[in-house]
Amino acid sequence: MSDATHTSLMAQSAHTRRRNQAEKRFRAYGLAAIALGLTFLVVLLSTIFYNGVGSFQQSFVNVPVYLDPAKLDKKGNRDIADIKKVSTFAYAPLVQKGLFALIEAHGIETELKKPKDMKKLLSASSTAQVRDYVISNPGQIGETVTFRLLASSRVDGYIKGRVKRADVARDKNINVAQLDLSDAFIKAGVISKEFNLGFITGADASESRPEQAGIGVSMLGSFFMMLVVLGLSLPIGVAASIYLEEFASKNRLTDVIEVNISNLAAVPSIVFGILGLAVFIQFMHLPQSAPLVGGLVLTLMTLPTIIISTRASLKAVPPSIRDAALGIGASKMQTVFHHVLPLAMPGILTGTIIGLAQALGETAPLLLIGMVGYIATNPPDGLASGFLDPNSAMPAQIYEWAKRADPAYYERAWGGIIILLVFLLTMNLIAILLRRRFERRW
Amino acid sequence: MSASKSTTSALAILALSATTAIARDNVQIAGSSTVLPYASIVAEAFGENFDGPTPVVESGGSSAGLKRFCEGVGENTIDIANASRKIREKEIKACAEAGVTEIIEVRIGYDGIVFASQINGPAFTEFSQSDLFNALSPQVVVDGKLIDNPYQKWSDFNADLPDVEIATFIPGTKHGTREVFEEKVLVQGCKDTGAYDLLLAVAEGDSEKAKKKAAKKACYHVRTDGKSVDIDGDYTETLARIDSNKNGIGVFGLAFYENNTDTLKVATMGDIEPTTESIASGEYPVSRPLFFYIKKAHIGVIPGLKDYAEFFVSDEVAGPDGPLAEYGLVSDPELEATQTSVANETLLTGM
Numbered sequence: 001m002s003d004a005t006h007t008s009l010m011a012q013s014a015h016t017r018r019r020n021q022a023e024k025r026f027r028a029y030g031l032a033a034i035a036l037g038l039t040f041l042v043v044l045l046s047t048i049f050y051n052g053v054g055s056f057q058q059s060f061v062n063v064p065v066y067l068d069p070a071k072l073d074k075k076g077n078r079d080i081a082d083i084k085k086v087s088t089f090a091y092a093p094l095v096q097k098g099l100f101a102l103i104e105a106h107g108i109e110t111e112l113k114k115p116k117d118m119k120k121l122l123s124a125s126s127t128a129q130v131r132d133y134v135i136s137n138p139g140q141i142g143e144t145v146t147f148r149l150l151a152s153s154r155v156d157g158y159i160k161g162r163v164k165r166a167d168v169a170r171d172k173n174i175n176v177a178q179l180d181l182s183d184a185f186i187k188a189g190v191i192s193k194e195f196n197l198g199f200i201t202g203a204d205a206s207e208s209r210p211e212q213a214g215i216g217v218s219m220l221g222s223f224f225m226m227l228v229v230l231g232l233s234l235p236i237g238v239a240a241s242i243y244l245e246e247f248a249s250k251n252r253l254t255d256v257i258e259v260n261i262s263n264l265a266a267v268p269s270i271v272f273g274i275l276g277l278a279v280f281i282q283f284m285h286l287p288q289s290a291p292l293v294g295g296l297v298l299t300l301m302t303l304p305t306i307i308i309s310t311r312a313s314l315k316a317v318p319p320s321i322r323d324a325a326l327g328i329g330a331s332k333m334q335t336v337f338h339h340v341l342p343l344a345m346p347g348i349l350t351g352t353i354i355g356l357a358q359a360l361g362e363t364a365p366l367l368l369i370g371m372v373g374y375i376a377t378n379p380p381d382g383l384a385s386g387f388l389d390p391n392s393a394m395p396a397q398i399y400e401w402a403k404r405a406d407p408a409y410y411e412r413a414w415g416g417i418i419i420l421l422v423f424l425l426t427m428n429l430i431a432i433l434l435r436r437r438f439e440r441r442w
Numbered sequence: 443m444s445a446s447k448s449t450t451s452a453l454a455i456l457a458l459s460a461t462t463a464i465a466r467d468n469v470q471i472a473g474s475s476t477v478l479p480y481a482s483i484v485a486e487a488f489g490e491n492f493d494g495p496t497p498v499v500e501s502g503g504s505s506a507g508l509k510r511f512c513e514g515v516g517e518n519t520i521d522i523a524n525a526s527r528k529i530r531e532k533e534i535k536a537c538a539e540a541g542v543t544e545i546i547e548v549r550i551g552y553d554g555i556v557f558a559s560q561i562n563g564p565a566f567t568e569f570s571q572s573d574l575f576n577a578l579s580p581q582v583v584v585d586g587k588l589i590d591n592p593y594q595k596w597s598d599f600n601a602d603l604p605d606v607e608i609a610t611f612i613p614g615t616k617h618g619t620r621e622v623f624e625e626k627v628l629v630q631g632c633k634d635t636g637a638y639d640l641l642l643a644v645a646e647g648d649s650e651k652a653k654k655k656a657a658k659k660a661c662y663h664v665r666t667d668g669k670s671v672d673i674d675g676d677y678t679e680t681l682a683r684i685d686s687n688k689n690g691i692g693v694f695g696l697a698f699y700e701n702n703t704d705t706l707k708v709a710t711m712g713d714i715e716p717t718t719e720s721i722a723s724g725e726y727p728v729s730r731p732l733f734f735y736i737k738k739a740h741i742g743v744i745p746g747l748k749d750y751a752e753f754f755v756s757d758e759v760a761g762p763d764g765p766l767a768e769y770g771l772v773s774d775p776e777l778e779a780t781q782t783s784v785a786n787e788t789l790l791t792g793m
Contacts, residue, residue: 087491089758124765128490167704206486207479208769285518288470289498370472370500378468378495390470390498403676405479405701 048417054160055415058196058211059151061122061185065098065130066144078138091127092119095149103181106188110181120174121182123150125205125212150198151191153211153408155182159193162411199415203379204397210408213401215416217379221291221371221391222360224380228295228387229302229359234352236299237306244307245314246336265304272301273365281369289370289390297369298359305358309351313344346438353431357424363395372396394420466517469497469747473507473524474618475676476553476695477732480766481524484754487765491753494746499524504618511735512537521740521747525733526553526618529790544738545790548751549780550760552772554696554721555622555728558706563688564604566596569709571727573600575631577608580665588640591665604689611683611692612664614674622730623693624662627711630727632661681705696721697770721772729772738787748787755780 012020069076071094072086096115099122103110112118126149134141150156154174157163159182168174185191202214248254276297280286286293317340325335366372371392380386392400394416401413471481478501489496502510504525511523512533529547537545557574559566576582576599582591596603613619632638641660647653664670673680673692680692681702691709696716699708708716711728720726734754741748753759755777760766762773774780782788 084493087758088487128487131490164704170703172700172703206482208483208765209486287518289500372500378489378498390468403678405677405698407702407704 048414048421051411052414052416052418054162054411055199056196056418057160057193058198059156059159059191059193060148061099061151061191062146063095063098063122063126063149063190064101064144064146065094066101067130067134067141068094069142072134073138073141078141080135080138083135083138083141086131088127088131091130095122095126095130095147098147102185102188102190106184106190108181108184108188110184111177112181117178120152120178121155123152123211124209125150150209150211151182153209153406155179155191156211157408158182159186159191160411162407199412200419204392204400207404207406207409210404210406210412213409213412215394215397215419218392218394218397219419220380220386221294222393224291224386224391225295225298225393226356226360228292229298229356230352232296232299233302233306233355237303237352238310238348240303241307241310241314242336242341245311246340247332261304261307265308268364269301269362270364270368272297273368275300276365277368287388287390289392290388291371291391291393292387293369294366294371294393295387297365298362301362301365302355302359305355306348306352309354310344310348313347313351314340316347317343343440346434350431350435353427353434357427357431360427361395361420361424363393363399366393366396367399372400394423467745468495469522469744469750470500470520471497471522471524471734472500472502472510472520473522473734474504474526474732475501476504476526476618477524477550477734479697479769480550480732480771481734481754483765483769484750484759487759488746488750488753492746492749494749497746497750508533508735509536511737512540512542514540515542515737515739517744519737521737521744522751523735525735526730527621528731528733529735534790542737542739546736546738546751546784546787547790548734548736548755548784549731549774549776550734550754550771551732551766551774551777552721552729553732553770554716554718554726554772555619555626555730556694556696556699556716557691557709557711558684558694558699559691559709560684560688561705561707563690563707564606566604566691566709567707568602568713570634570712571627571631572634573603573631574610574627575635575637575661576600578610578612578628578664578670579632579637579661580663581637583635583637583640586636588637588644594669606689608669609687609690610670611673611680611690612670613680613693614672617674618730619693619695622728626728626730628664629658629661632658637661695770696772700770718767718770718772722775731774732771735790738789741787748784751784752781755784757781 071090073079073083075082093115096118099118100115102108126147129149130147133145133147151159152174154163154168154171155178158165158174158179163171163174163179165176165179168176168179182191198212199214200219201216202212203217204214205212244254244257276293280293280296281288286296321339321343322335325339326332330338363372370390378389378391380389380391398413398416398420401409401416469485471485478499481497481499485497485499504523504527507520507523508525508529510520513519529545534545537543557566557569573596576591576593577596580591581588582593582599583589584592593599593608595605595607597605612623629638632641638657638661642653642657645653645656645660647656664672671683673683677694677698680694681698684690684692685705694706696718699706699716710716711726714720714726716726716728721729734751736747736751757777758764760771760773760777764773767773
């Protein structure tokens, strides 16, 4: 110190420079971390979008079908019971004839001569579509009706660019001649790609017809599950938090409860699935795969989240409010319900919505209670059936599709993820808006 | 607020369901994930052609399905169990103890198990059971002696095979497919390479039969040094592994392979190419029958149960031109016998 060289205050000493550099480095690390996170987010979102956007469009074929009375109504009496006896298999030749008629009408040259060759162009659902029409309009038998039928998943994949010409050589589900014919049909305007409402509203389909599969029924399953979660976890969670926060005395017992609630929030969700299987299905004999059971399991999972966020927002209400209410003679309960709870409501609702969003995207506990099952054309008919009939849920449906053999289902799985993400984003947005608008700060 | 309304309705339904049993009008099915696609194709067509609701099909594996099937009789239990293997003695006994004494067995067709690799990968086009045994077993025969498997590359034991590291992805032990793989590939290879005889000589057991059993069991073992990986998930997981490993060989069902011919190429087994024809004729050695089991006590109680079973085995559905064959099932040459036994509700014998 004594013989220190006098340095200018304007020039930085070596120590200061090191400190400043350290700060600069730290900032750079932070920026890099954010940039990395953003890159991952962009890659993730663009992958999801790129892979899934195809499922929102579907190829349709407009086929005129002659509803041959000789095949559909052999007795000629238009009796609905007799018409119902004709199975979908008998409709296949009629639809195939319709395609040949189209080939002739548009003057398309093709080496495909056998009716069976036409089968691979159309979805297996086409015969059922025609049969349903005939059953509800028996008067149309003998007429030629133009149907808008789903193209098979391979033709659809070809139009979307998923199925490549070079790859079909060993594919027994489609051949090059059929692709040529599809090209000619597209040119003639017979096959067209349209918005696929069926994907959003429709039911799941079997492995042989991915073109028909939709997420609608499992969306309803998720909806009914969320009703159960909301209906149970909100009142139970809020009641528990109010009691713990406002009424219970602080002693060892409440401490234990508090610690346990925090621990429960961290329990892996699959544990709740096993619990649900043991208690709700094996002990209480509630129906397997029902949204009611799914909702109960998810309620268990959501409760700790709701309790923790509710307690936090109750705590955030300043004690002066309580004191003022008590001071003018309100009872403890009046204080809570007239003054504290309304002020804490935005926080409680935000916590609830975030808890619901978490439950909506949960798959693991649903695996164990049988909600990963194949559910076909059975949308629930009514409130009770919605809760009790077997159904799937959106994340379970996506998982199911991702497992299936046909690559067309892969696209469907990504499409399902897009829909699920839209739901989650909407719910989170509502939570943010609620907080922004109604939350008060002191 | 609507929250209170939904609360009351949820609680009302909860109370309702806890007290009364729910009448069921749909067929419930669970079991093998191999049979699942076929069962769901049939269920879908059944829903289209009959007035009742579409049957509910769940997967979970043959053993899990049969376990649920054997839980007892009643609306809370499933009506049909799908299985990629025959029901075991033990399971029949468990069923009988729970009151499920009358079971109808239905064989729906055959499923081939194929070995496939990346389409652009090395030329894995021909295998014999011995090749796979040499690649996978922890102990192999070299110069007439059983030693720890020294092979690192396929070409180490068969010059015709590519000169690349061994990497195989086989189904895990909870799959029915694994059993077929052990029986039809490993044991056969074990016998062909002479390892079985050597194992038999050192096998421990009280009787000749016990010794043979022990030797056969020893043939099931798979090396644990990472050259062979058990896949506990579905074929899609195996496909993902193959996609990321050019030298990998995976085990798939024929139907799965046929749906993914753009990324996979299949290998022959003992010079036989796996096709529906070669599997139906029994030439291709690695195949297995697929079954479903019906609870007879539920016929007449659960509407549509018998209709579903008859529809499943009808010529239009399970025949060689039906949708099941189209998806990859090898249809049963003796389908007619199955149809009669379903129509007559012939019970599983030996109960």
